[in-house]
Amino acid sequence: GNSVTQMEGPVTLSEEAFLTINCTYTATGYPSLFWYVQYPGEGLQLLLKATKADDKGSNKGFEATYRKETTSFHLEKGSVQVSDSAVYFCALSESPGGTSYGKLTFGQGTILTVHP
């Protein structure tokens, strides 16, 4: 079946540091890949997505590139802010025709804390 593996957390950084959160996946076909962010007390919000190999999703200074050869979708930001403190989830949606088409498979989440 499908699976998503994120780097272990929590991650603690100082403001303006570089961020990488690793995400690798196992799926059949060509899944769509997503990063969601969850701020304290809130639901998940879509941060960015990519639907095919070599696509780069970007939003709010965050980027992730769909790498089919390494089955990865690592999240990066060049300079984090205190307001980026949240839980980040990598997820995939299987391509049409797959048995899990239409459902999201999530990684376990990575807690990010940014200090001033």
Add this chain to the structure above:
Amino acid sequence: DADVTQTPRNRITKTGKRIMLECSQTKGHDRMYWYRQDPGLGLRLIYYSFDVKDINKGEISDGYSVSRQAQAKFSLSLESAIPNQTALYFCATSDRTDQPQHFGDGTRLSIL
């Protein structure tokens, strides 16, 4: 107003009680989902519905049931709650399967 509204936001109850969590949406989406979130486990799918007449089990449906009363409403029930169902529950909606899902703010459920 929120596009995806979950009620209640918090609930504490006792083992053996019947619980209903409700979700309503104003986005006009056909597809609705129920997840539970546990620390270190991410979100796991309980049930999903692609339209009013289509209900499907997710990966952890045991002990839960759902009702899709209308396009805009999708309820999750715990017929006889047990402590290991203590978790944060999320409802989500989507337009098509290749569109991102939109989440409610969650219901924190504690079963004593």
